[in-house]
Amino acid sequence: xxxxxxxxxxxxVSVIATVISGVLGVAIAYLLAKWRSRLASLVEVxxxxxxxxxxxxxxxxxxxxxxxxxxxxxVWEATFGAPLVFTQTGAVVAATVSALxxxxxxxxxxxxxxxxxxxxxxxxxxLPEWKVARVVTxxxxxRGIGAGIALGFARALGDFGATVMVAGNIPGQTQTLPVAVxxxxxxxxxxxxxxxxxxxxxxxxxxxxxxxxxxxxxx
Amino acid sequence: xSTLEVAIRVVVPEFVVEAAFSAxxxxxxxxxxxxxxxxxxxxxxxxxxxxxRGRIRIxxxxxxxxxxxxxxxxxxxxxxxxxxxAGLLEHRSPxxxxxxxxxGDVVAAGEMLERVGAxxxxxxxxxxxxxxxxxxxxxARALVGSPAALLLDEPFSSLDTPTREDLRRLVRELVTERRxxxxxxxxxxxxxxxxxxxxxxxxxxxxxxxxx
Numbered sequence: 001x002x003x004x005x006x007x008x009x010x011x012x013v014s015v016i017a018t019v020i021s022g023v024l025g026v027a028i029a030y031l032l033a034k035w036r037s038r039l040a041s042l043v044e045v046x047x048x049x050x051x052x053x054x055x056x057x058x059x060x061x062x063x064x065x066x067x068x069x070x071x072x073x074x075v076w077e078a079t080f081g082a083p084l085v086f087t088q089t090g091a092v093v094a095a096t097v098s099a100l101x102x103x104x105x106x107x108x109x110x111x112x113x114x115x116x117x118x119x120x121x122x123x124x125x126x127l128p129e130w131k132v133a134r135v136v137t138x139x140x141x142x143r144g145i146g147a148g149i150a151l152g153f154a155r156a157l158g159d160f161g162a163t164v165m166v167a168g169n170i171p172g173q174t175q176t177l178p179v180a181v182x183x184x185x186x187x188x189x190x191x192x193x194x195x196x197x198x199x200x201x202x203x204x205x206x207x208x209x210x211x212x213x214x215x216x217x218x219x
Numbered sequence: 220x221s222t223l224e225v226a227i228r229v230v231v232p233e234f235v236v237e238a239a240f241s242a243x244x245x246x247x248x249x250x251x252x253x254x255x256x257x258x259x260x261x262x263x264x265x266x267x268x269x270x271x272r273g274r275i276r277i278x279x280x281x282x283x284x285x286x287x288x289x290x291x292x293x294x295x296x297x298x299x300x301x302x303x304x305a306g307l308l309e310h311r312s313p314x315x316x317x318x319x320x321x322x323g324d325v326v327a328a329g330e331m332l333e334r335v336g337a338x339x340x341x342x343x344x345x346x347x348x349x350x351x352x353x354x355x356x357x358x359a360r361a362l363v364g365s366p367a368a369l370l371l372d373e374p375f376s377s378l379d380t381p382t383r384e385d386l387r388r389l390v391r392e393l394v395t396e397r398r399x400x401x402x403x404x405x406x407x408x409x410x411x412x413x414x415x416x417x418x419x420x421x422x423x424x425x426x427x428x429x430x431x
Contacts, residue, residue, distance in 0.1 A: 120267045121306040123293040125320035126364060135319060139310050 003192075005172055006180035007199060013088065013176060014156035017095035021156070022149045024096075025103025029145075030133065032104070033111040044108070051101045055161025062094060062166045091167035091174055098159045099152035106151065110144020111137055147215035154207040158200060221278025223247075223368050223400045227270035227285070229256070229263055236260060239273075240419045242368075244398045246391070248411050251421025257404040261370045264402070265300060266293035277367045277400070299361030301354060303373040307345050313356040314341040321363045331363040332356070335389060351382035355389070362393060369394070369401040375410065387413050 028047060032040050050058050067073045068083050076084045084090050114137050122132045138145070160178040167174040169183060177196050184192035223242040228235070236256030240247070249257040262268040264275055266282065269290055275282040282291045307316050317328040332338045337355040340348060348356065354374055361369055371390070375383045391414060394401045403414060411418060 118306055118308070120265075120293065121300065121302070122308075122319075124265050124267070124296070124298055124300050125360060126294050126297070126322075127319060128294060131319075135311070136308060 003171075003180075006175050006177040006196070009088065009091075009175070010157055010177040013091045013095050014099075014153055016092050017099050017156040018149060018153040020092070021096045021099040021103050021152050025100050025148065025152065026107050026138070026145055028100075029104045029107035029111055029148075030137070033108050044104070047104050048101045050098055050162075051105075055098065055159065056165055057161075058097065059094060059162035059165025062097060062162060066090070066093065066166065085166055086168040086170065086174060088167065088174055091163050091176060094162040094166040095156035095159050098162050099156040102152040102155055103145075103148040106148025107141065107145045110141035110148075113144070114140045143215045147211045150207050150211050150215065154204055157203055221280075221367070221400070223264070223275075223277050223402070225260065225264065225273075225275050227260070227263055227273035227275060227283075229259055229268060230271045231259065231268070234259070238419075238421070242400055242402060242417065242419075244394075244400050245416035246394055246401045246403055246414045247417045247419060248415040249402060249404045249419050249421060250406075250411060252423065253406065255421035255423045257421050258372055261300075261372055261402065261404060264296075264368070265298055265370060266291060266296050280367070297364065297367045299364070299366035299369045301357045301361050301369075301371050301374045303376050307348075307353055307356060307360075309345050311345065312342050313337065313345055313348070313359075316345065316356055317360045317363050320360045324363075327363055328359070331359040334393075335359045335362075349382075350378050351386065354378065354386055358386075358389070358393070362397070362399075365397075367400070369399050371401060371403045371405075373404055373406070376405070376407065390414065 032044050053061075063085060064070060065072055066076070066084050068077060068085070073084055084093065118140070119132050119136055122136045123129075127135060158178055159176075160182065163176055164179050164182075167176070169175050169179050171180075171183075175183065177200060181193050181196040181200070184190070184196065225241070226239040228237045230236075234254075234256070236259050238256065238260045249260065251257060259268060263270050263283065270283055270285045272285045274284045274286075281289055282296055283289055307313070308319075311319070314325065314328055314332065317331055318325055321327045321331075329338065329341070332341060335355045335358050337352065337359060340352055340356060345353075345356075357374075374390075375386055378386065387410065390401070393399065403410065405411065
């Protein structure tokens with residue numbers, strides 16, 4: 001592979017997307033786990049949609065809601081003086097939205113699995129609610145949360161459909177590694193396609209190993 | 220001297236408990252068959268269950284008054300609890316477990332661990348503690364914040380006989396020296412004879428007043 005730009009871009013985009021979806025996802029998961037109502041289930045469905053939607057469809061919705069002619073896109077452009085779509089930031093948004101449901105689902109399950117009696121005990125000994133979360137709930141759910149974040153990272157790194165819709169396929173600017181692999185195949189560049197696929201495949205295997213061996217192991 | 224006063228009706232799925240008793244300083248044993256609502260009474264006092272009717276107060280402090288919508292949060296009730304399964308945070312050391320109950324005060328936590336004869340356990344891994352060691356740490360955690368009342372739910376039931384006797388002695392000493400209001404839920408007749416200053420007899424569905 002002659003040009004390593006797509007690799008470094010993919011890595012940067014997916015790391016930033018993982019941090020954002022990690023923080024946001026754990027917060028949303030915590031609220032969903034504690035807030036039991038019909039509305040909460042509806043909110044969870046909305047946040048889970050990116051898993052089941054075809055990535056290009058997800059990308060289409062992002063594009064129409066973030067493009068220059070949309071309200072959000074307009075606000076973004078007025079604030080930062082440049083459009084959001086077809087930029088590296090757009091790629092981060094696409095990767096974040098794709099990764100978020102993986103974090104939310106795993107974290108929500110892990111947080112719901114924490115024995116409520118342990119949390120009650122923490123309240124009785126006087127810990128305020130935020131400290132119950134920090135000292136009891138989140139540490140006890142750490143493995144599930146970690147697994148969700150690892151899967152989210154893999155999803156962010158591997159995203160094709162949403163990214164290509166929102167960020168486009170501009171070589172040297174917004175072309176991430178999965179998009180570069182597609183591009184290489186189309187143009188008959190077998191070397192780039194092979195190396196790119198090998199790198200992405202290796203990362204996927206490592207993430208799965210981490211999830212199954214480290215995070216999912218029984219205590 | 221303040222007294223813990225309980226007069227409540229709690230309804231949970233397929234289960235109704237009515238309890239009315241008062242507990243001054245000393246050990247009040249809640250006795251009766253399982254399923255008669257003793258633990259549910261403790262949960263109502265701890266604030267993890269809301270009574271459907273009635274009041275709970277300690278001295279002048281109202282903890283719950285169902286008729287007037289009063290339900291003080293568990294955090295603000297200033298209670299110490301030791302349950303059968305100690306409920307220690309396994310991922311934190313014993314000293315941390317105690318310290319958390321007293322706003323992070325390491326000195327107070329250390330002194331309390333020493334008082335219950337567990338200062339050698341300070342920094343051990345909580346996971347590795349024996350049943351008796353756990354209950355000592357749990358007792359330290361329950362008492363370090365000078366609670367208004369101490370709630371004990373079968374605290375000795377998973378222990379062997381010598382350990383059980385040691386802990387009974389320790390609980391008796393601590394209750395006497397601190398003039399604590401302590402409620403003890405137990406099925407063990409020896410607990411009753413060794414520790415009870417008063418007994419509240421539970422029967423499924425209703426409660427008899429305390430006897431000395």
